[in-house]
Amino acid sequence: MPGSQKAIAATPEIHQYLVHHGRADDPLLEELARVTRENFPAVAHMTLPLEEAALLSFLVRLTAASAIVEVGMFTGSSTIALARALPPGGTVLTCEIDPRVVEIGAPYLERAGVADRVDVRVGPALDTLRALPATAHLDLVFIDADKPGYLGYWEELVPRVRPDGLLIVDNTLFSGDVVDPEPDSKAAAVHAFNEHARADERVELVMVNAADGITLARRRAV
């Protein structure tokens, strides 16, 4: 094993502790998570964890990102986290294929006070991304949709992110299944994406062992 290994297993107590001390408590997102569980119990685990929502807001503020694209809105926890931190005039364009989840999330965008700066595009994300201007105009992107689609989204988005812009990719450890010698198709897709991103000289990247694994990539000037 190269280097030392210091990640701490996120027991429920540790999770509660880091939400509290990381100031990630968020009554609106907690209510949205509860409503999501009630409406979509089978897939409610896809909701962004509170501490990751806080991280997204932090990164948007830190980078002063104004032009943001999100792939995978679901009921909108990450959309709210991104949009809340926008500077005046900033926008989040978010892609979501399932209109039923958008319908549940829409009132929460209103209540978060961000509906006026969020552009929801319902349909296959790849079509939405391909229709965007081809220039490097984006400050920050967040990829969190279907895992077999990650590579395609990455390839559409990397050229559209400005030099020093940020790409954030969620679930890149995929519950640890990326190291499974016989991964299922989704874990295999995430692993293939990780291999691809690692070899991509257009970005500088780090992988963070937080939540379900988060890859942060800075677009290099070319």
Ligand SMILES: C[S@@+](CC[C@H](N)C(=O)[O-])C[C@H]1O[C@@H](n2cnc3c(N)ncnc32)[C@H](O)[C@@H]1O
């Ligand atoms: C992991 S969830 C996103 C979670 C969300 N970011 C949050 O904060 O709660 C993935 C979402 O991607 C959507 N999705 C799957 N395939 C898609 C596609 N081809 N185009 C657009 N959205 C897609 C799913 O419907 C689902 O809502």
